[in-house]
Amino acid sequence: MVPMNKGCSTCNKRRIKCDRTQPCCQKCIKKGLECPGYGSKFRWAGGAAVRGELKGLQAQATAESLRANENLLSRVMAPDIESLGGLSLQELVEYYDKTIAPRMVWFDSEDNIYRRHILPLAQKNKVVRLAIAAVSAQHAACGRGDHSVPEDARNEAVTMITTYITDITNRVTGGHDVEFGLDVDAAEWILASMLVLSCYEMAHSGAEAAEFHRKAARSLVSTLATTDHCKSKFFTSMRNKLATYEVFGSTTSFDVQSIQDAVLSDPADELEGNDETTLFSGYISLIHEVTMLGRLATATSEASRDWKAEFGLARGITLMAIGRHPSIKTLAQRRDLIRLVDIHNNAALLYVSRCLGPSALGPGAFDQTQMAMSDLLQQIHAMEDMDYWLQNLPWPLFIAGAESYGNPARQMEISQLYRRIPYVTGLRHYHDVLSFLDTFWSGAEPDWQVMARDWEASGRRILAY
Numbered sequence: 001m002v003p004m005n006k007g008c009s010t011c012n013k014r015r016i017k018c019d020r021t022q023p024c025c026q027k028c029i030k031k032g033l034e035c036p037g038y039g040s041k042f043r044w045a046g047g048a049a050v051r052g053e054l055k056g057l058q059a060q061a062t063a064e065s066l067r068a069n070e071n072l073l074s075r076v077m078a079p080d081i082e083s084l085g086g087l088s089l090q091e092l093v094e095y096y097d098k099t100i101a102p103r104m105v106w107f108d109s110e111d112n113i114y115r116r117h118i119l120p121l122a123q124k125n126k127v128v129r130l131a132i133a134a135v136s137a138q139h140a141a142c143g144r145g146d147h148s149v150p151e152d153a154r155n156e157a158v159t160m161i162t163t164y165i166t167d168i169t170n171r172v173t174g175g176h177d178v179e180f181g182l183d184v185d186a187a188e189w190i191l192a193s194m195l196v197l198s199c200y201e202m203a204h205s206g207a208e209a210a211e212f213h214r215k216a217a218r219s220l221v222s223t224l225a226t227t228d229h230c231k232s233k234f235f236t237s238m239r240n241k242l243a244t245y246e247v248f249g250s251t252t253s254f255d256v257q258s259i260q261d262a263v264l265s266d267p268a269d270e271l272e273g274n275d276e277t278t279l280f281s282g283y284i285s286l287i288h289e290v291t292m293l294g295r296l297a298t299a300t301s302e303a304s305r306d307w308k309a310e311f312g313l314a315r316g317i318t319l320m321a322i323g324r325h326p327s328i329k330t331l332a333q334r335r336d337l338i339r340l341v342d343i344h345n346n347a348a349l350l351y352v353s354r355c356l357g358p359s360a361l362g363p364g365a366f367d368q369t370q371m372a373m374s375d376l377l378q379q380i381h382a383m384e385d386m387d388y389w390l391q392n393l394p395w396p397l398f399i400a401g402a403e404s405y406g407n408p409a410r411q412m413e414i415s416q417l418y419r420r421i422p423y424v425t426g427l428r429h430y431h432d433v434l435s436f437l438d439t440f441w442s443g444a445e446p447d448w449q450v451m452a453r454d455w456e457a458s459g460r461r462i463l464a465y
Contacts, residue, residue, distance in 0.1 A: 008035050010260070033260060085137030089129070092136040093119065100139055103391045103425050104199065104241070106279050107337060109327030113237045113277065118192045130157035131193045135200040139426045142203055161193055184232050187224055191217055191238050198245070202427045207461040210429065214249065217242050221263050240265040240277035247288045248395050248465035251351065254453045256295050264288060267314075270321050279321055280344070282314040287348060294355030307352045307360055308368070315345045332384045339379045340392055346376035347396035350403050354449065369403070373410075376400055380417065390424045394433065397421070398464035401437045402448035411441050429463055436462050 007018020010028050018025050028035035082089055101115045102108035110116065122128040134157065194217040201209035221239050246262040253259060267282035269275070290307070318341050328334050349361060349372040358365035376396060383389060401414040415434065422430040440451050455462060 010035060084133050085141050087137060087140060089133060092133045093122065095136040095140055096132050100135060100199065105276055106392060107276065107328065107333065109276065111276055111327055113241070117234045118196065121189060121192055125189045127157050127160045127193045128189050128196065131196040131200065135196055135203060138200055139203045142426050142428065157193055157197060161190055187220070188232060188235055191220055191235065194220070195238060195241060202429045207429050207432060207463040210463065211461060214245055218246065218261065218263050237275060237277045239263060244284060245465060247284045249463055250288065250291050252452050252462050252464055254295060254456055259292055259295060262288060270317055276327065280318055282317050283311065283344060283348070286310055286314055287351070290352050290355050308349060308362065311345055311348045315341055336383050336385060336389055339383055340389055343376050343379045343396045346372040347399040350399050354403065373400060373403060377413065387424050390421055394421055394430060395464050398433055402440065405441060405446045433462050433464050
């Protein structure tokens with residue numbers, strides 16, 4: 001029996017107390033959300049891989065395989081590869097530290113969770129080590145124009161995660177609570193590996209494969225939402241990073257159930273701490289609200305909200321968090337980070353107008369969107385070290401580009417800016433975003449959402465984050 005203090009996963013993600021009404025809670029019903037019911041649901045998105053040698057591998061297990069997995073953790077700690085793609089393991093770790101980790105956060109510092117927590121974790125955990133070796137080798141090779149790096153490290157990491165999760169799944173379906181076979185340490189290394197592998201896919205294969213690992217991470221986080229695992233500061237920080245990917249990824253998706261199930265961070269965290277992963281929490285939550293409303297028939301009922309004021313408040317909270325953040329060392333960094341806040345705020349106004357209609361911005365909506373576009377581009381050009389912040393610009397630049405239909409001069413300006421992103425970050429999936437914009441600009445439909453929906457339906461997923 002599920003303890004009475006454990007509500008449905010939707011209420012848990014919304015950080016509200018569930019009323020546990022059977023068969024569906026009333027709080028979900030009143031919000032027009034699907035209530036998933038109660039109890040632990042733990043799976044890894046239906047399989048281990050969507051491509052390569054492991055494509056179609058399902059999370060299945062027999063009694064014999066479970067007995068073989070009893071000592072899995074000891075094998076996770078075992079020695080592994082010494083080199084990959086012409087680089088030694090130590091060189092791969094150093095490459096991740098210097099080249100990739102700085103691109104995985106809003107701004108780099110000694111508190112970067114990839115450097116401070118995930119890299120040390122890789123020293124003792126084979127799966128995390130394999131994931132880091134895979135993404136480093138692939139990223140370095142792409143920088144050289146070589147796309148032939150073997151996928152052994154990636155495949156082995158995926159296999160080991162799948163095996164472990166299969167074991168946990170079978171224990172849960174056998175009547176044990178999820179905590180029985182999944183302690184805090186295991187939850188941390190599994191989530192860390194999934195986040196690292198998602199980056200690997202963005203560098204290697206593109207959006208569809210990256211989405212696979214992100215949804216696997218979502219499944220893990222959602223399952224553990226009511227357990228003590230989420231009390232780990234490291235797990236919470238990784239959850240916040242996942243929430244950022246979830247929300248921005250949802251903006252180019254039209255799968256309502258997937259958007260509804262997105263992992264979200266708590267906006268209150270931005271006010272309480274100095275953790276880099278909590279920056280923009282309030283802003284990101286508002287973006288998700290706009291996305292959800294834009295996909296539902298109830299969108300017009302929320303158009304009367306003062307969205308400009310709400311995003312203005314979120315902007316102010318983020319600026320206050322920046323002001324007290326101890327890791328921002330120079331005035332130039334602080335100025336650029338303030339510009340980044342304004343860039344995202346302007347992109348949000350354009351996004352609100354597109355999702356909920358121009359009237360959602362109130363009187364003078366056309367002038368407001370024109371001002372938002374102008375200020376967004378002006379702030380980007382004013383950045384003192386654009387390449388340092390470039391990993392944070394794909395989404396606002398995509399929104400600006402998507403709202404530049406019929407304006408060739410602005411399209412050229414945005415295209416030139418966007419082409420720097422895959423060059424600097426080394427992530428190939430941004431080429432797909434550029435391809436989308438080029439196709440959209442040359443088409444007859446002025447609403448980019450129509451083409452994004454068609455692309456998604458045909459299996460061509462774009463991720464503008």
